Amino acid sequence: MKGIAMIAIKTLGIATFALAAIGFAFPAAAGTRYPTNVIAEYVYACMKANGENRAVLDRCSCSIDVIESILPYERYEAASTFKQMGLLTGENSALFRESAPAKAATAELRRAQAEADIRCF
Structure with a gap:
């Protein structure tokens, strides 16, 4: 169970980073x-x-x-x-x-x- 939680947290972290990068590249008000x-x-x-x-x-x-x-x-x-x-x-x-x-x-x-x-x- 711990392994699945760690993978989920890493995946969530990577997804959050990707979304943040997209947000900086294309601001919402662009x-x-x-x-x-x-x-x-x-x-x-x-x-x-x-x-x-x-x-x-x-x-x-x-x-x-x-x-x-x-x-x-x-x-x-x-x-x-x-x-x-x-x-x-x-x-x-x-x-x-x-x-x-x-x-x-x-x-x-x-x-x-x-x-x-x-x-x-």
């Missing part, structure tokens, strides 16, 4: 948190548009936090890409402005930004 550079870029652009002082820094930080709570990163990234590519000129950029996925993604981002404006500004 799919929901925005990358730091995306947050910094948003706050920087927000401050350029609204003023460069501490109060605006706090409001812009709040704004991206609200957007992050509404939109998963993948949808934020898609909407930002459509928005940025839609600023290009020429026939090819029409796809990024006029397609149904582009309109849906940018509308979703605008709604999240409007909610952030209400809560933070």
